[in-house]
Amino acid sequence: FGLSEKDLRNIKRLRFMAMGTSQNAAFIGQQMLAELARIPGETLNASEFLYSPELREDDALTVVVSQSGETADTLRAMREVQRRGGKVLGICNVQGSTLTREADHLILTHCGPEIGVASTKAFFGQVTALYLLAIHLGRANGTLDADEGRKLIDDLRRLRVHLDAAFRPEVREQIHAAAEYLATVKSCLFLGRSLQHPVALEGALKLKEISYIHAEGYPAGEMKHGPIALIDKDFPVIALATPGRTYDKMLSNIQEVRARDGKVVVIAAIGDQVAKSSSDFMIEVPEVPELLAPLITIVPLQLLSYHVALLLERDIDQPRNLAKSVTVE
Structure with a gap:
């Protein structure tokens, strides 16, 4: 260091x-x-x-x-x-x-x-x-202080157990159901707020990289400033609506999408009936401290991209036109 x-x-x-x-x-x-x-x-x-x-x-x-x-x-x-x-x-x-x-x-x-x-x-x-x-x-x-530091480290240590939940059979079924739908579309939008905004960016990047489906990640508050014009029955939204300070606003974004006939895939906490009733597809993740939530929510997005690409018979390990390390400017 x-x-x-x-x-x-x-x-x-x-x-x-x-x-x-x-x-x-x-x-x-x-x-x-x-x-x-x-x-x-x-x-x-x-x-x-x-x-x-x-x-x-x-x-x-x-x-x-x-x-x-x-x-x-x-x-x-x-x-x-x-x-x-x-x-x-x-x-x-x-x-x-x-x-x-x-x-x-x-x-x-x-x-x-x-x-x-x-x-x-x-x-x-x-x-x-x-x-x-x-x-x-x-x-x-x-x-x-020392106690706060130790608690944050303990939160990270406990994350390993929570990650197992991302690979439960029922979660695999949820991911596969959403993937079967996304494999039929040409474009989609990933939405998140605060710490989940970069996760939305990364989820969109993974999908476009290996499935060749056009995907964009946006801060959810930006949706009304342009992207909302794209939403219709053929333009789905993948929304990150996990517990925390942005949860209520994310639910509001989801309702705005549904009001325009848009399909919604929501990443939400296990047992969240409100998010489930507001979406077409729900992928469950365990509830963890908000700072560590990106490490939980990125896993189903990576798996979702993988299964979409698999359904489309893409070369997942070696996508076209891409290199592992970009060594030229």
Whole structure:
């Protein structure tokens, strides 16, 4: 890791940079750091950083996230930060990669080789690493006390048991039913709020990557500002409506879709009869602490994309036109 307690206390601003799935993980990490360490941050697409104005870097830390550690745009952005005098913390899965060698500080996710082109377990590992980083920074700068830190770690340890629920036979049936329907459509919309917005982005990315169905992820509050015009009986919405501060507003979004004859696939807590009665298809997930909910809700979305692609007889491990590591700009 390499950052001392003094270094951590001096961080006043965070910048997250990544591409693709790693950027969606970074969006979640940004919110986690703000919540637990009270440090403001921004998440940038690494390819766009080169065109940004030069700012002072002495009180900032740039967190660069990459599964492979070889993404060309990400590496170029990292080097530009360092040229400007900034420090870089890399979060990476591949020991010995360029990112692990050139970053000033490093967190390895230790997820093991990821064979399929579409990233799955790497996303899970990146979000977990960012959660732990948020706890560590929160403890260092005093926004979390020892008891709060231990509770957050215990919540993460208990998550393993909850993940088993995502693979119950009845949940597999729910996923397969939704997949059979989605395999018949040409476009769809993924909606989420707060921490679930990046999960919606990632769910849409997975579906388009391996099934070739056009899918877009949106913050649910943005639906009325354009996407709602697309909704009809042939344009479904996948909505993330798990317990927490955004639950009621997500139910309101679902009702708006249903009022326009749109079909709804909802990801909701086990036994949530309100969400079930408001949707055409429901995929159940266990209720967990809100900060960890993205690690639960992403699993059925990954499985949903897999089953849609399977029904359409796509090459799931090697989708057309994609490479595991994008090494050219």
